Every structure is written in structure tokens, then in C-alpha cells.
Amino acid sequence: MTKNETTKNDTVRNGAVRNGTSKKVMNKRMGIILKSLLTRWDGLIASIFCMLWIAVSIISLVWTPYALTFTDGYNVWSAPSSSHILGTDGAGADVFSWLMAGSATELLIVCAVAVITAVCGVSGVAVSVSRNSGVRGISVVTFDALISIPIIVIALLCAAPWGASIVGVIIACSFAYSLNLMRVVRPSAITAVRSPYVTFARYKGISEFKIFWTHILPQIIPSVIINVSFASATAILAESGLTYLGVGVPSHIASWGRSLSTAANFVTIHPSVALWPGVIITVAVIMINLLGDALRESIDPLTNAELRRS
Amino acid sequence: MALIELRNVRKVFPTTQTPALDNVSVTVHEGERVAVVGQSGSGKTTLLNIALGFTSATSGAVQTADPHTTGLVFQNPITSLDPRWKVCDIVREGKSGSSYEEVREALENVSLDPDVVMDRYISDISGGQAQRVAIARALISEPKLLVADEPVSAVDVLGKQYIIDTFQHAHEERGLAMLIVLHDLGVAQKLSDTIVVMHEGKIVEHGDTQQVLTHPEHSYTKKLIEAARW
Numbered sequence: 001m002t003k004n005e006t007t008k009n010d011t012v013r014n015g016a017v018r019n020g021t022s023k024k025v026m027n028k029r030m031g032i033i034l035k036s037l038l039t040r041w042d043g044l045i046a047s048i049f050c051m052l053w054i055a056v057s058i059i060s061l062v063w064t065p066y067a068l069t070f071t072d073g074y075n076v077w078s079a080p081s082s083s084h085i086l087g088t089d090g091a092g093a094d095v096f097s098w099l100m101a102g103s104a105t106e107l108l109i110v111c112a113v114a115v116i117t118a119v120c121g122v123s124g125v126a127v128s129v130s131r132n133s134g135v136r137g138i139s140v141v142t143f144d145a146l147i148s149i150p151i152i153v154i155a156l157l158c159a160a161p162w163g164a165s166i167v168g169v170i171i172a173c174s175f176a177y178s179l180n181l182m183r184v185v186r187p188s189a190i191t192a193v194r195s196p197y198v199t200f201a202r203y204k205g206i207s208e209f210k211i212f213w214t215h216i217l218p219q220i221i222p223s224v225i226i227n228v229s230f231a232s233a234t235a236i237l238a239e240s241g242l243t244y245l246g247v248g249v250p251s252h253i254a255s256w257g258r259s260l261s262t263a264a265n266f267v268t269i270h271p272s273v274a275l276w277p278g279v280i281i282t283v284a285v286i287m288i289n290l291l292g293d294a295l296r297e298s299i300d301p302l303t304n305a306e307l308r309r310s
Numbered sequence: 311m312a313l314i315e316l317r318n319v320r321k322v323f324p325t326t327q328t329p330a331l332d333n334v335s336v337t338v339h340e341g342e343r344v345a346v347v348g349q350s351g352s353g354k355t356t357l358l359n360i361a362l363g364f365t366s367a368t369s370g371a372v373q374t375a376d377p378h379t380t381g382l383v384f385q386n387p388i389t390s391l392d393p394r395w396k397v398c399d400i401v402r403e404g405k406s407g408s409s410y411e412e413v414r415e416a417l418e419n420v421s422l423d424p425d426v427v428m429d430r431y432i433s434d435i436s437g438g439q440a441q442r443v444a445i446a447r448a449l450i451s452e453p454k455l456l457v458a459d460e461p462v463s464a465v466d467v468l469g470k471q472y473i474i475d476t477f478q479h480a481h482e483e484r485g486l487a488m489l490i491v492l493h494d495l496g497v498a499q500k501l502s503d504t505i506v507v508m509h510e511g512k513i514v515e516h517g518d519t520q521q522v523l524t525h526p527e528h529s530y531t532k533k534l535i536e537a538a539r540w
Contacts, residue, residue, distance in 0.1 A: 196390035200447075201403065203362065203377050218394040301394055301431055308431050 025310075032307050036298040043294030049287040057104035064101055066094040068254055077270045086276050089259075090266055095276055101254035102277075106236060109169055109255075110288070113235040116174035118228045121181030125220065126212050128182060129189045131202075140186075147179040151238055152245065159247040169248050173238050177231035185223045192219040222296045229292020233285040240281060256281050312373060313380075313455045313487055314338040314361045319370035321356055321511075330356045331367070332511045340454060341485040345492050345502035345519065347534065353511040354491040358459055361489060375455055375489075381448030383458035387440035387465075391432045397443050398428045404447035416450040417443070419479070421472045438469025445476055455487045456480070462497055474500050495538040499523055507531045 037043040065085075072092035080087045086095040127139045151172045158168030192198060193216060201211045240257030242248030244264065249255040256277050263274035301307045314337065321331040331353045338344050338361075346354045359365040362382070363374035381404070384390035391400050401413050408416075414424040420442040432440050441464060448456060456477070462470045474497060480486040492498045498505055498519060505522045507515040507530065514528045526532045 195392075196384040196386070197392045197400075199364070200382055200384075200390070203380075203382060204403070204406075205377060206403075206406075215392055218392075302433060308434060309429075 029307060029310055032304070032310050033298045036304050036306060037294055040294045040297065042290040043298065046287045046291035046294060049283070050291060053103055053107060053284070056100055057107045060100040060104050064094075064097040066097045068093070068097060068101055070094065070097075077266075077273065079272065087273065089262060089273055090270075095259065095273060098254050098259050099256065099276060099280060102256045102259055103280075105166065105249060105253055105255040106239065106284070109166060109173070109235055109239055110232045112170045113173045113177065114228050114232040116170065117177040117181055117231045118224060120174065120178035121185065121227065122217070122220075122224060124178060124182040125185050125189050126216075128186055129193045129212075129216070131208055143179055143182050147176075147183060149176075151176045152242070152247070155242050155245075155247045164243075164247050164250045166249055166253065169235075169239050169242055172242065173231070173235040177227075177234065181224065181227040181231065184227055185220050188220045188223050189216055192216045222300050225296045225299065226292050229288050229295070232292075233288040236281055236284055236288075240277075256284075311340050312337050313340060314375050314457075314489060315371070315373040316357070316361060316367075317371040319357075319360060319367045319372060321353075321360060321365070322368045329368070329511050331360070334370075334508075334511070334513055336361070336489075336506055336513070336516075338455065338487055338489045341481075341487050342504060343481060343488040343490070343502045344504045344506060345488075345490050345498040346506045346508060347492050347495060347498055348508035349534075351510075352508040354508055355459055356511075357508070358457060358489065358491055362457060375457060379454040381451065381453040381456045383441075383444050383448050383456065383461045385460040385463060387437055387444050388432060390444055391440055391447075393432050395431070396428070397430050397432070397435070400432075400443060401446045401450055404449070405451040408450055412450060416446040419449065420446045420476050422446070436469075438465035438472075441465050441469065442472060442476070445473060449476075449480060449486075452484060453486070455489065458488065458490045460491050460493060463493055470494075470497065477501055495523060495535060507534065 038047060070093065072088060074092070075084070075088055076090055076092045078084060078088045078092075084094050084096065086099065089095055089098075124139070124143060128136060128143065130136045130139070154175050155168055155172040158165070158171050162168060195215075198211055198215050201215060236256065239248055239255060240260050243255060243257035244261035249258050251258070260274060260277040260281065263270075263277060267274045297303050298307075316334060316336045319331055319334045320329055322329045334353070334357060336344065336346070336357065346357060348354055356365065360367050360372060361375055362380075395403075397417070398410075398413050401416050402408050404416070405412065413428070417424040417427060422439060422442050427435055427439065427443070432443070435443070441461060445461065448458075462473050465473065477486070477488065477490075478501070481488065488501065490498075490501060492501070502519045504517065505515075505519040506513055507522065507528065509530045515522055515526065515531045522531060523535060526535055
């Protein structure tokens with residue numbers, strides 16, 4: 001048996017294979033997706049940024065240049081120097097250490113919002129294109145009604161019993177962005193549901209779950225990736241806003257939003273202190289969006305020729 | 311034994327006053343090949359949708375095709391196949407648990423080289439090849455009945471010939487019954503024993519294909535034959 005035949009047998013072997021994706025083929029595809037991602041300029045830059053972000057977050061859990069509780073009363077609002085590379089804030093705390101520690105909080109919020117938004121959003125899409133017209137109708141009306149609730153209201157509802165918390169930020173952002181994902185992705189899902197290949201699958205008696213998983217989900221994945229990356233990036237901005245309003249990250253936990261909101265009170269006197277959290281938030285938002293765009297192009301066989309040939 | 315039976319079927323869509331089908335009766339028996347011809351809007355596709363159970367009839371008796379013994383081929387090969395699936399997976403969907411050899415054989419039966427097309431996506435093959443993939447998917451389960459909506463309208467002359475050969479071979483070898491909507495009377499002559507001529511939702515002529523095409527009785531059938539000659 002030739003190598004070529006072996007690969008094809010792997011693709012269509014009874015039982016062990018589902019839709020041409022044996023473990024071996026899956027690994028090969030993952031390799032192609034990763035290679036494609038890293039050969040694009042946007043994917044490469046965004047990936048490097050994200051790796052750095054993860055590394056800094058991990059390091060910050062065990063080490064920061066200065067402890068977060070450290071304050072130097074004789075050295076407030078100081079400019080960047082060799083001892084404080086991004087300067088100090090009004091309490092004399094090291095801005096770099098707080099931003100470093102804040103990166104871990106931000107990473108947690110971004111990852112949690114991305115996962116919850118993707119899972120809840122896609123599940124909502126599945127319900128809203130259900131074959132049962134009653135379920136479909138009720139879900140669409142419910143989602144349309146819920147989408148009108150602003151993030152701040154949900155954050156306030158979460159803050160009422162528990163006070164300002166990271167969980168509240170994650171719930172508020174995930175809730176709002178899941179609904180937004182449903183609204184944006186649903187038309188693509190409806191197009192797939194009405195396609196002849198879904199009609200064929202339904203006629204052949206294939207289960208609705210399998211049809212959604214194998215036919216509809218692959219069609220909506222590109223839109224889902226873009227929406228999830230947008231949601232993750234926007235979650236950073238939302239965290240900043242909610243923290244500024246006092247219903248976001250609590251004051252004893254470092255976050256980029258916390259650093260920005262602290263500096264914002266003195267922005268007219270010492271604008272340079274607001275600059276660093278502002279810059280890091282802006283760069284992170286851009287990089288997450290670039291990563292989402294590059295990932296969408298890399299993961300889709302319709303746009304990735306190498307993946308099509310694999 | 312009838313695989314599909316429609317008796318005095320009438321279909322009126324809520325948005326229109328005129329019936330899409332009016333007192334239509336069509337039966338497809340085992341091993342029988344029935345072609346439905348007529349111009350666009352004559353109700354051919356509505357008839358197929360009712361025969362398959364996709365749409366309900368407003369009145370009349372309907373015995374729909376059994377999904378387990380029926381193969382389906384849609385009109386547009388590009389939209390009828392999942393663009394994010396490989397050809398091997400698409401064909402395999404026609405028969406749950408089909409083996410690599412069965413998929414190869416199904417592709418060979420529609421004159422496609424499995425080594426060339428198996429691992430390709432639909433966007434990487436021609437419309438004619440895509441339609442043959444759709445036919446391979448429909449025939450891999452060796453159905454008793456094939457229901458096809460204008461299967462040759464979107465393919466070139468050579469592709470058309472491949473498809474006609476495939477259908478004829480399946481009929482001769484396994485007694486495949488067919489209900490096919492067609493525009494091309496030449497193809498209808500080759501692929502059917504019985505022809506149903508439809509006009510404005512009604513059957514205007516129904517009978518042996520050779521008889522109807524050589525000695526048409528209704529003026530509309532004569533007009534269709536005349537247009538086909540031109």
C-alpha cells in the first residue's frame with residue numbers, strides 16, 4: 001500500500017473516522033492551520049503579542065519588579081526611570097508592576113469571555129435555527145428582547161449581591177456578547193439550514209444534532225471566530241469602563257482598567273500615567289482582532305488553499 | 311408496487327390564488343422511469359417536493375417516497391453539496407457507514423477518477439463533476455428510486471452524456487426507478503418510459519414517452535417538441 005493510499009484509507013475508514021478527520025489527519029490539519037497563521041503578517045504579530053501576554057501573566061503570578069503593596073511616598077508621579085521603567089502613580093506605586101499584574105486579570109477575563117461567548121452564542125444559534133418552529137420562534141423573540149439590556153445594567157445586577165468582582169464583569173460581557181453573536185451569526189446559520197445539503201441530510205434521517213455539528217457549524221465558524229475575537233477585545237474596554245464606574249474589578253485586584261481609571265482622575269495633571277494603560281489596552285484590542293481575522297482565514301478550507309489540499 | 315403515488319393532488323400556496331398543482335395524478339412503480347417536463351413555473355418542482363414529503367398537498371392522496379430507499383439529486387450541484395466537506399465525505403453521507411471501497415466504486419460508477427477527486431472540495435472541481443458527485447451520493451446506497459430535479463441542466467454536453475449513461479446503467483443493472491424533472495426532451499426520451507407533460511400546474515399529456523414525443527396530442531406538447539427541434 002502506498003503512502004497516498006494510506007492517507008485516503010485514514011480519511012474514509014469505517015467507524016474510526018468521522019468526516020475525514022482521523023486523529024492523524026486532524027493533527028496534520030492543525031499543523032497547516034498553525035503554519036498558515038504564522039506565515040501571515042497579522043497572524044504572526046498577533047500570535048507573538050499573545051504569547052508575550054501569556055508569558056508576562058504567568059511571570060506576574062510569582063514576580064513583579066515591585067510588590068503591588070509597595071508605595072514610595074517620596075517618589076509620586078515620577079517619570080520613567082531606571083528604577084521605575086514606566087514611572088509611578090499618585091501613590092508612588094510602580095506603574096509597570098501594576099500593568100504586569102493586571103495582564104493576568106485581563107487574560108482571565110478575555111479567555112473566559114471568549115469561551116463563554118462562543119459556547120453560549122453557538123448554542124443559542126443552534127436553538128434559534130431549530131427545526132421546531134415553536135422553539136425557534138420563542139428563542140428569537142427572547143434573544144431580541146434580551147439584547148436590548150445594556151452591559152452596565154447586567155453588571156449592576158451582578159454587583160448588587162456580590163459587589164464589584166471579576167465574575168460580574170465576565171457574566172455581563174459574556175451575556176451581552178453571546179446575544180450579539182447570535183444576532184450576527186444566525187443569518188449564516190439560516191442560509192446553511194435552508195441549503196439542499198441539509199435537506200438531503202434531514203431526508204436521510206441524520207439527527208439534528210449531527211447536522212448542526214457537521215454541516216451548519218463549519219459554515220458559521222468564520223463568523224463565530226470574528227465575533228468571539230471582537231467580543232474578547234471589547235471585553236477589555238468594557239472591563240475598563242465597568243471598573244471606572246465601580247462595578248468592575250475590585251480595587252485590591254490589579255487590572256488594566258483599574259490602572260486606567262486611577263490615572264483618569266489625574267489625566268489633566270499627569271497625562272503620561274494614563275498613557276501606558278491606554279496604550280496597552282489599545283494594542284491588545286487591535287492584536288486580538290488581528291488574531292481573529294488571521295485565524296478565520298487560516299481555519300477555513302475555502303480561504304486556505306493548503307488546508308484544501310491536505 | 312408503487313414507490314410514489316399522487317392522486318388528484320392540488321396545491322395552493324398561501325401567497326397565490328392560482329394553484330401550483332391542479333388535480334395532478336402521477337405514479338412511479340418499481341423499475342419504472344417517469345420524466346416530468348414543462349416550462350419553468352409549470353409546477354414540476356412542487357410535484358417533486360410533494361412526492362418527497364417536503365411540502366404537503368392542499369388536497370388529494372399522496373404516498374411519499376421512502377427516504378431509506380430513495381436517492382435525491384438536486385438541480386444546482388454547487389449549492390447542493392457542502393462546500394466545506396471533501397468529496398469522499400459527501401459521497402459517504404449517502405450511505406451511513408460506507409467503506410472506502412464503496413465510495414471509490416460509487417465515484418467510478420459516475421465516471422469520476424477517485425484518486426483525483428476523493429480529497430477535493432467542491433470549489434476545486436467543475437459543475438459537471440460536482441453533479442456527478444451528487445449522483446454518486448444518491449446512488450451509493452443502491453436505492454430503489456431516484457428522484458432528480460433537472461440533473462443535467464447545469465452541466466456541459468459531455469457531462470450530460472456521463473449522467474445519462476450512469477442513470478441508464480443503474481436502471482438496466484438494478485432496475486432503478488426514476489422520477490426526473492427535465493427540460494430537455496432529448497434526455498427525457500433516453501431516460502424515461504413514461505412522460506408527464508405539465509403546463510400551469512396541470513398535466514396536459516401523460517403516457518408512453520415514445521408515443522407522446524412522436525405523436526403528441528396536446529397543442530402545448532407539440533409546442534414543446536417544436537421548440538426542442540429549433
